[in-house]
Amino acid sequence: EPEVTQTPSHQVTQMGQEVILRCVPISNHLYFYWYRQILGQKVEFLVSFYNNEISEKSEIFDDQFSVERPDGSNFTLKIRSTKLEDSAMYFCASNRQGRRTGELFFGEGSRLTVL
Amino acid sequence: KQEVTQIPAALSVPEGENLVLNCSFTDSAIYNLQWFRQDPGKGLTSLLLIQSSQREQTSGRLNASLDKSSGRSTLYIAASQPGDSATYLCVLGGSEKLVFGKGTKLTVNP
Numbered sequence: 726e727p728e729v730t731q732t733p734s735h736q737v738t739q740m741g742q743e744v745i746l747r748c749v750p751i752s753n754h755l756y757f758y759w760y761r762q763i764l765g766q767k768v769e770f771l772v773s774f775y776n777n778e779i780s781e782k783s784e785i786f787d788d789q790f791s792v793e794r795p796d797g798s799n800f801t802l803k804i805r806s807t808k809l810e811d812s813a814m815y816f817c818a819s820n821r822q823g824r825r826t827g828e829l830f831f832g833e834g835s836r837l838t839v840l
Numbered sequence: 841k842q843e844v845t846q847i848p849a850a851l852s853v854p855e856g857e858n859l860v861l862n863c864s865f866t867d868s869a870i871y872n873l874q875w876f877r878q879d880p881g882k883g884l885t886s887l888l889l890i891q892s893s894q895r896e897q898t899s900g901r902l903n904a905s906l907d908k909s910s911g912r913s914t915l916y917i918a919a920s921q922p923g924d925s926a927t928y929l930c931v932l933g934g935s936e937k938l939v940f941g942k943g944t945k946l947t948v949n950p
Binding site for chain 2: 766818832
């Protein structure tokens, strides 16, 4: 069964460093998302991406963050100059039809620990 | 602004019991509602997706209902098993971004 895959599963970084989290969405999906979940809290929306551009972003997704689809399969989240409060589980998700009708599929997540 | 509430926050039941998890929302103008399970430290696994025009969906021992007029959805789990232990999340798709509930943590005791 097709699935969303994410790498790395866990990354530890020093405050101020740049981090790139990678995702391979399901191949025939058209809409891609990043979410994060701080330990013990709700899943929070970061950004959605469609047709090679950001379609929506939350207030969390400030200039520190960027997304890219460098080729036909990968979807990356870059966090510049990481802060302690960026420590969280970051989930990539994709669906075929967008949030209006489509079933959303999540990856297993990348745990980011900022020291 | 859409608000999603899941009650109870945690639930512990003996194996074999039938149970109901609740999700309520404030804005009935939704496109769909999706139930997920999340195991500790893991991603979210889709269980059931209900479109706004539907009233329920079933998959195996799971049945999800949707009542837009009252702003409620329920997830019914029949004959619960220890492997059902997880956090269950209700997620609403509407005109704005997807809105997540905080989840119900279910523990099924052998």
